[in-house]
Amino acid sequence: MTSPVAHAPPMAATAGKGIPSWARLGVIFGVVSAASIALWAPIGVSGTYPRFIGAILRRVTPEYAAANPYLVKMGSLLKPETFLVIGLLIGGFLASRINREASPKTEMVHAGEKTVSARYRDAFLGGFLIIFGARIAGGCTSGHIISGITQLSVSGLIFAAGVFASGIFTAKMLNAGGR
Amino acid sequence: MDRFYALLVGLAMGALIQRVRASSPEMIARNLRLENLSIIKFMATTIAIGTILVYLLNLVTPMHFDIKPTYVVGVLVGGLVFGVGFGVGGYCPGTCVVGIGEGRRDAIWSIVGGVVGALAFTLTFTTIVAPMNKLMDLGKITLADVLHAPAVAVAVVLGIVFLGIVALLPTEPGAKAKG
Numbered sequence: 259m260t261s262p263v264a265h266a267p268p269m270a271a272t273a274g275k276g277i278p279s280w281a282r283l284g285v286i287f288g289v290v291s292a293a294s295i296a297l298w299a300p301i302g303v304s305g306t307y308p309r310f311i312g313a314i315l316r317r318v319t320p321e322y323a324a325a326n327p328y329l330v331k332m333g334s335l336l337k338p339e340t341f342l343v344i345g346l347l348i349g350g351f352l353a354s355r356i357n358r359e360a361s362p363k364t365e366m367v368h369a370g371e372k373t374v375s376a377r378y379r380d381a382f383l384g385g386f387l388i389i390f391g392a393r394i395a396g397g398c399t400s401g402h403i404i405s406g407i408t409q410l411s412v413s414g415l416i417f418a419a420g421v422f423a424s425g426i427f428t429a430k431m432l433n434a435g436g437r
Numbered sequence: 438m439d440r441f442y443a444l445l446v447g448l449a450m451g452a453l454i455q456r457v458r459a460s461s462p463e464m465i466a467r468n469l470r471l472e473n474l475s476i477i478k479f480m481a482t483t484i485a486i487g488t489i490l491v492y493l494l495n496l497v498t499p500m501h502f503d504i505k506p507t508y509v510v511g512v513l514v515g516g517l518v519f520g521v522g523f524g525v526g527g528y529c530p531g532t533c534v535v536g537i538g539e540g541r542r543d544a545i546w547s548i549v550g551g552v553v554g555a556l557a558f559t560l561t562f563t564t565i566v567a568p569m570n571k572l573m574d575l576g577k578i579t580l581a582d583v584l585h586a587p588a589v590a591v592a593v594v595l596g597i598v599f600l601g602i603v604a605l606l607p608t609e610p611g612a613k614a615k616g
Contacts, residue, residue, distance in 0.1 A: 338443035346534040422469075426524070
């Protein structure tokens with residue numbers, strides 16, 4: 259009953275003129291990322307996580323927070339980056355609501371994820387590692403890969419090489435044997 | 438004013454990430470398994486457009502560049518750790534925030550993992566990370582410094598190379614083999 263068209267992936271929902279949506283959105287994101295550097299600073303997300311920890315520790319244990327060189331270096335949670343993260347939350351909400359999308363169902367990502375709780379476990383573990391890794395390197399996908407390579411920084415290229423080497427290996431290993 | 442710019446950039450970035458489906462951990466995992474390259478091509482397009490624009494604009498007016506230091510060992514180790522987390526969880530530090538905005542339950546666990554990761558990092562920074570990040574520290578270097586070439590020329594060439602790779606790579610590498 260299904261026509262061959264039904265096999266087209268959702269991503270093939272293109273912009274009418276034959277330009278794939280990833281290309282159109284990528285061009286817009288390139289303009290946004292350049293505008294960010296022109297107006298204020300390169301985009302970056304992961305530093306907000308330790309600034310959040312800093313804001314908590316400064317209330318709970320002020321002496322420790324003041325003596326921790328990393329928290330001192332990262333500074334206040336009132337830095338502009340925090341507002342970028344708030345923008346991400348609202349932007350994601352608005353984009354899904356304007357298109358009247360239902361809240362996405364929890365997706366099983368790997369062969370080993372049979373239950374929703376397994377997905378939550380992997381999301382938690384992944385979240386821990388991306389922030390720990392990003393803070394070792396001093397940036398994440400936005401700060402190192404997008405902004406870094408945009409600014410031609412060597413660190414961005416090295417970080418991207420590391421991320422895709424271990425990311426591709428991990429994703430393939432976790433899915434070995436199929437679903 | 439910087440906070441306002443950051444909020445606007447975040448809003449646009451959040452909407453773009455949602456539209457391109459980069460906030461879907463399943464889509465990220467498919468990209469890392471190299472089954473679908475739409476997100477990787479989206480990122481490469483963003484970088485290509487951004488680098489050309491920002492270095493052309495820089496000829497007219499000074500940009501707010503912020504080059505991250507290239508401490509080779511720390512950046513590479515951080516990238517490798519990040520990649521494992523990216524592969525396991527399917528989120529990066531920004532896409533999980535967008536995911537919460539569009540109503541993804543597992544994205545909440547990714548943020549919780551990230552906050553715990555930031556706490557673990559803050560507690561271990563002085564003993565483990567700071568000494569490692571002193572190894573092979575080349576400072577804030579760019580490709581233009583390495584090549585002894587004008588930055589705008591390097592940016593234009595890099596942008597064209599990225600766009601060329603994006604144009605040549607199939608978006609669904611698996612689909613061709615089936616057809």
